[in-house]
Amino acid sequence: MLVTPASAATDISGREPFDTNHILGSICTGSTDLSFWKINVNTGEIRQSDAAAFRFGKLTAPWETFDGYCSYPQSTSWTWPGSESQVSNTLVNCAHKSTLTQNMQTSGSTTSTTENSVSAQFGINWTALEKVLEVQAGGSYTHTWSYAKTSGWSTTTGLAVGPRRVGWLSLRPVMRTVRSNPVFHIYVYKWDGGKSSNWRGRNYNEITSYGAYYDAIGEVIKSDGSPEGQYVAHDRPVRKSDRC
Numbered sequence: 001m002l003v004t005p006a007s008a009a010t011d012i013s014g015r016e017p018f019d020t021n022h023i024l025g026s027i028c029t030g031s032t033d034l035s036f037w038k039i040n041v042n043t044g045e046i047r048q049s050d051a052a053a054f055r056f057g058k059l060t061a062p063w064e065t066f067d068g069y070c071s072y073p074q075s076t077s078w079t080w081p082g083s084e085s086q087v088s089n090t091l092v093n094c095a096h097k098s099t100l101t102q103n104m105q106t107s108g109s110t111t112s113t114t115e116n117s118v119s120a121q122f123g124i125n126w127t128a129l130e131k132v133l134e135v136q137a138g139g140s141y142t143h144t145w146s147y148a149k150t151s152g153w154s155t156t157t158g159l160a161v162g163p164r165r166v167g168w169l170s171l172r173p174v175m176r177t178v179r180s181n182p183v184f185h186i187y188v189y190k191w192d193g194g195k196s197s198n199w200r201g202r203n204y205n206e207i208t209s210y211g212a213y214y215d216a217i218g219e220v221i222k223s224d225g226s227p228e229g230q231y232v233a234h235d236r237p238v239r240k241s242d243r244c
Helices: 020-027 051-056 126-137
Strands: 035-040 046-048 063-071 074-081 091-093 100-109 112-116 152-161 165-180 183-191 194-196 206-208 214-219 229-237
Touching (some): 100 165, 112 126
């Protein structure tokens, strides 16, 4: 399933002579606080600034400066099959003719990861980013998504093992990716001799660049906390080490 919500932000990729993915990936690294930046509009070099330099510093072209804050809205979301892994103990059937049937306890722990598409010039606050993505990018999936909620789970599933076979259960979980293209909300943008409340004096004050994104990845979970997915029964012949 793919979900693509609307966004009011303007994609500036391809509209500037510099790498806008690098800009968004460098200024939006997990924080939602007010921040101050200085940019060389010829090369795309970006520097951190502060309130005093922003208010009173002198600007010389091609350097311009802006302030504002980042948000991390959900851009797209999709599900996909995860890697199969064993979730039960092995069940050994030493009998020569009868099938062994038993309820097996299956267990594991949910997992989540966060990935980014571009290198962040000033580092990424992964702890803060995980928190904002859980709320802002993944709010639609709060109760059905394991992202940022690592926890153990256990359930019981039946398993039948044929004569002289060893069996076990694996799980192919359903994973969800929620992608966020960070948005920078501009308060004031200044250049030598002018200022405005939008990006470079144009008509948009919320900017994004679609090649800059964060992916929040976790398992889809059921109401009991166990992951959605498909159980797969495996078996093999008994061996000497199985002590039949």
